Amino acid sequence: MELILHGVLRRSRANGPGERLVVWVQGCSLGCPGCFNPGTHASARGERREIAELVTTAVGDGVEGVTLTGGEPLEQPAAVEAFGAALRPTGLGLIILTGFTTAEIERDPARAAAVRHADLVVAGRYQRRRHLGAGLRGSANKQYWWRTGRYRAADLDALPDLEVLIAADGTVTTTGMVDA
Template sequence: MALTWRVHATLARSAANGPGTRFVVWAQGCTLGCAGCFNPETHGAGGDVRTVGEVAGEVLAASGIDGVTVSGGEPLEQPGALREFCGLVRPSGLGIVVLTGFARREIEADPELAAAVELADMVIAGRYNERLRLGAGLRGSSNKEYWAITDRYGPDDFAALPDAEVVISADGTIAVTGMHAWGER
């Protein structure tokens, strides 16, 4: 049976969610409860239930992208799906960035979480802390850590990302995304 993944949304082309042009997957579901989180609509247990293969196929069919970013919700609350997804995308040569509220020490201490990110290139890890709000370089707050799993990306690769973007798809769907897309709180 195919492994399923609860997905909030996908976006085929983004410049504000990592280096280069990226495909973005927002996982559905988060129980971390970070005060001031700017993506609360991704916290519930709903979302589209898709197979990991379907989502990976959508990424691999996208042309002109440099990588994929997985955000949420909380991707590591579905570690098996994230691991399988990274395993399906990795052979394509696309860069993989994972944004998580789990701290690096939490991930390293849990074999299942560690396995989920072992094929990523960069993990941006740590709980959002609204008192340390940064909203730049894909870090919502300054306590969030860049954790390079490979040498593909470093912190400087995230420094010049646009703060926000508006993407209008061919079907007229409008997506507003990026660290400042949600405005000041």
């Protein structure tokens, strides 16, 4: 099975506790005003990647876990559920950032299955007037849905709001909850 991706960052400290593989999915129909990642919205774009390849990358990189963001991960619910199921036996953590609320997820069997293996889901539409940009929450209305005891609020409070990475070839990547 495949995920349609916008991009992958093999090591980040701003997208969850510890060093993490960050996977941005491609496609989002929610259209939250002020979204700082509009390049992930068009579902026609994107690279297809095998779930097994992404899991192998995460395990091989020795990261603490994976953060799945977007775009909107839960618009690919079967693939996200399969990814979580493949990741779980590795012992790596899984955080999913979504614009759907917990109530919307619970009402939809496919979305509920998609978050089944997540340790933490950060849920809710981005609201520009309530911008926060900290602790994996773009806006203050977004809720933490603790699915396991793997992570705590203190883990998220310690995250940098912005991370600037410079590759050996000079490529600069910025990531985190602040729109750089």
